[in-house]
Amino acid sequence: MDQRLDGSTLLGNLLHTRARTALKNRAFSFLLDWMIWGYVAYAVMFFLNHYWYTWIPGHWYDTLTLPSWGWPLTIIATLELTVICRNFGRSLGMRAFGLDLYPTSGERISFVRRLLRIAVWQLSVPVACVGFWSNPAVPLHDRAAGTVLRSTREVDREETDANDALGIARVRKPEKRALTTQWGIMSLFLLGLTFWLGWTIIEANLSVLTRRADKAGDLFQKIARPDFRYFFKEDPIFVLRRGSFAILDLMVLTLLMTLLSTVLGTAVAFPLSFLGARNIMSFHPVGLVIYTVVRGFFNIVRAIETLLWATIFAVWVGWGSPFAGVLALTVHTIAALGKLFSEQVEGIDKGPSEAIRAAGGNFFQVIRYAVIPQVVPAFWAFTLYRWDINVRMSTVIALVGAGGVGTLLFYYKNEGQWSIVGSVVVSIVVVVWLMDYLSGWLRERIVR
Amino acid sequence: MEQSGHLAIKNLTKVYERGQVVALKDLSFSVKKGEFLVVIGLSGSGKSTLLRCINRLIEPTSGSVSLDGVDVTSLPSSRMRRMRRGMGMVFQHFNLISRSTVLTNVLTGRLGYTPVWKSMAGWFSKADHELAMKSLERVGLEEKAYVRADELSGGQQQRVGIARALMQQPSLLLVDEPVSALDPATSNSIMQYFEEINQSDDITVLTSLHFLSLARRYGTRIIALKGGELVFDGLPSDIDDSRFKEIYGEEAEEVEVR
Numbered sequence: 001m002d003q004r005l006d007g008s009t010l011l012g013n014l015l016h017t018r019a020r021t022a023l024k025n026r027a028f029s030f031l032l033d034w035m036i037w038g039y040v041a042y043a044v045m046f047f048l049n050h051y052w053y054t055w056i057p058g059h060w061y062d063t064l065t066l067p068s069w070g071w072p073l074t075i076i077a078t079l080e081l082t083v084i085c086r087n088f089g090r091s092l093g094m095r096a097f098g099l100d101l102y103p104t105s106g107e108r109i110s111f112v113r114r115l116l117r118i119a120v121w122q123l124s125v126p127v128a129c130v131g132f133w134s135n136p137a138v139p140l141h142d143r144a145a146g147t148v149l150r151s152t153r154e155v156d157r158e159e160t161d162a163n164d165a166l167g168i169a170r171v172r173k174p175e176k177r178a179l180t181t182q183w184g185i186m187s188l189f190l191l192g193l194t195f196w197l198g199w200t201i202i203e204a205n206l207s208v209l210t211r212r213a214d215k216a217g218d219l220f221q222k223i224a225r226p227d228f229r230y231f232f233k234e235d236p237i238f239v240l241r242r243g244s245f246a247i248l249d250l251m252v253l254t255l256l257m258t259l260l261s262t263v264l265g266t267a268v269a270f271p272l273s274f275l276g277a278r279n280i281m282s283f284h285p286v287g288l289v290i291y292t293v294v295r296g297f298f299n300i301v302r303a304i305e306t307l308l309w310a311t312i313f314a315v316w317v318g319w320g321s322p323f324a325g326v327l328a329l330t331v332h333t334i335a336a337l338g339k340l341f342s343e344q345v346e347g348i349d350k351g352p353s354e355a356i357r358a359a360g361g362n363f364f365q366v367i368r369y370a371v372i373p374q375v376v377p378a379f380w381a382f383t384l385y386r387w388d389i390n391v392r393m394s395t396v397i398a399l400v401g402a403g404g405v406g407t408l409l410f411y412y413k414n415e416g417q418w419s420i421v422g423s424v425v426v427s428i429v430v431v432v433w434l435m436d437y438l439s440g441w442l443r444e445r446i447v448r
Numbered sequence: 449m450e451q452s453g454h455l456a457i458k459n460l461t462k463v464y465e466r467g468q469v470v471a472l473k474d475l476s477f478s479v480k481k482g483e484f485l486v487v488i489g490l491s492g493s494g495k496s497t498l499l500r501c502i503n504r505l506i507e508p509t510s511g512s513v514s515l516d517g518v519d520v521t522s523l524p525s526s527r528m529r530r531m532r533r534g535m536g537m538v539f540q541h542f543n544l545i546s547r548s549t550v551l552t553n554v555l556t557g558r559l560g561y562t563p564v565w566k567s568m569a570g571w572f573s574k575a576d577h578e579l580a581m582k583s584l585e586r587v588g589l590e591e592k593a594y595v596r597a598d599e600l601s602g603g604q605q606q607r608v609g610i611a612r613a614l615m616q617q618p619s620l621l622l623v624d625e626p627v628s629a630l631d632p633a634t635s636n637s638i639m640q641y642f643e644e645i646n647q648s649d650d651i652t653v654l655t656s657l658h659f660l661s662l663a664r665r666y667g668t669r670i671i672a673l674k675g676g677e678l679v680f681d682g683l684p685s686d687i688d689d690s691r692f693k694e695i696y697g698e699e700a701e702e703v704e705v706r
Binding site for chain 2: 351354355356358360365369377
């Protein structure tokens with residue numbers, strides 16, 4: 001007797017929590033739908049304004065604004081649109097929260113019942129919002145229309161269970177194709193709308209490309225006639241702190257920068273990557289804390305682009321100093337490689353580590369004998385790939401004062417000496433191409 | 449201590465936290481020195497979990513495992529690693545380091561005896577190298593010592609696995625489905641290695657097997673698991689048709705592997 005009482009209380013609690021989650025999901029999915037319609041309303045207002053200026057002749061110095069009754073009107077209109085879209089078909093919000101409308105009686109919900117549900121909603125929800133927030137019972141509009149808004153997964157599970165009890169194998173209906181559903185069409189519409197909005201906001205203008213093509217052509221012609229004397233001739237104007245350089249000297253300097261930063265970056269990223277691998281560090285809660293910190297470090301440092309690091313280090317160690325470039329490239333290499341390395345470590349086969357542990361090996365022996373042999377090929381590949389990226393990056397970080405061959409490029413670009421710019425560009429192209437080839441060749445040789 | 453056997457398992461239970469799956473349910477049995485004990489049962493009956501609970505690659509939820517009177521389950525991790533030296537393990541998927549040489553793979557069996565700093569540099573003593581060559585000779589692979597492990601066939605890889613386990617000079621060999629990734633002919637030859645090791649070195653072998661025919665042929669005793677519970681413990685000859693149906697279910701039929 002006691003047990004049964006306990007059981008029913010438990011079940012009651014469970015149903016109550018479930019109803020609460022259901023209500024929460026319902027509210028959030030509704031909010032999402034409402035936000036979507038709000039966004040559509042915003043877009044309509046934006047385009048009205050935009051084309052008001054561009055299409056209507058004459059000068060319009062004023063923007064279109066909503067009249068005093070506009071805000072309530074917008075709110076009510078979007079609210080009604082939301083309610084309508086949630087009653088006919090499955091809205092995007094319902095899909096996002098895994099909800100769908102089911103009939104409690106009959107095979108399907110008729111058109112009239114849907115209209116009825118919309119009508120009763122106008123009354124039942126405002127009343128519920130005012131007085132019965134915590135009441136998880138079936139709302140009035142659902143009761144009137146004989147419908148229920150439920151989690152599709154839950155319904156699916158119940159149907160499977162019911163069929164299992166009867167011993168019937170259940171054949172699931174295939175999902176409808178996305179573009180035949182309301183949420184699918186809505187998603188596509190939102191994508192298109194956002195693209196249109198973006199196109200307008202960034203003032204994309206294709207005609208400008210053709211209209212001013214001759215200017216670009218002019219410039220291109222000048223660049224295409226590089227002045228090769230500057231390859232070996234020490235530059236008369238351009239003076240670094242340690243003297244004057246020819247392009248070739250600067251190119252060698254740039255390559256040294258990339259070599260230093262790639263080696264340093266890899267050397268630091270390698271040990272860190274094991275600390276940033278979940279499967280290695282999950283032996284203890286402290287390990288997981290270290291994992292989180294290291295991964296966080298990788299993500300944050302990686303999110304700051306090399307160009308920004310170069311800006312910081314150029315201020316720190318001096319404008320135009322190649323050392324700043326090395327530091328910037330190194331820092332970003334550590335983070336980028338660290339993340340790639342850790343992910344590689346996380347993807348290893350755990351069999352060998354099991355074998356080493358079974359033989360009495362400790363943490364370090366597992367890493368040395370089971371983990372490292374598995375990840376070394378990928379580590380090489382990533383490192384060479386990173387070297388490639390560093391070579392390309394090193395040619396432009398001079399823009400923010402981090403030294404290298406780019407210093408020359410940007411200096412003469414500002415001077416308008418396009419033939420020298422051309423010769424720098426040619427040397428960059430040749431070097432990047434060669435390095436690309438070299439790293440690809442090495443990758444093939446080493447990684448097996 | 450009142451443990452009668454070499455290896456004693458008492459009330460061993462393992463519950464996987466996620467989903468509350470009970471893999472082993474209050475399992476008790478003991479193994480005598482020199483026995484060739486075969487664990488049979490369907491997939492998911494807890495065979496692998498049992499083997500891994502013995503050397504604590506998987507932590508048991510409750511119960512105890514003791515080897516030669518030492519309670520394994522309560523050892524701190526550093527002493528557990530020493531304990532594991534005495535328990536060799538051979539795996540279903542060989543678990544070799546595929547990009548390393550066969551010799552390196554065999555030498556890793558010695559890691560429990562090697563100081564960490566030495567093993568970091570990859571240095572193993574001369575005695576270890578000699579032992580490794582001897583182990584390889586025993587499984588007939590001495591000429592493959594400097595070949596990469598992934599260049600060997602499945603049967604050869606499993607023999608490397610055996611050589612690696614022998615390097616530990618264990619008193620107990622835990623063998624997890626050693627032949628289920630191999631073809632029938634190779635299976636028998638691999639099982640013969642275990643038989644030989646069991647008989648000439650007096651190493652206790654505890655192996656899980658899928659095929660009853662192999663279990664009958666090599667085991668001196670069989671235990672059967674079903675849903676994590678012990679449903680049979682006895683001689684191979686005691687398993688008749690009704691016992692078989694009890695272990696494997698009504699619809700099962702015995703498959704012969706020769």
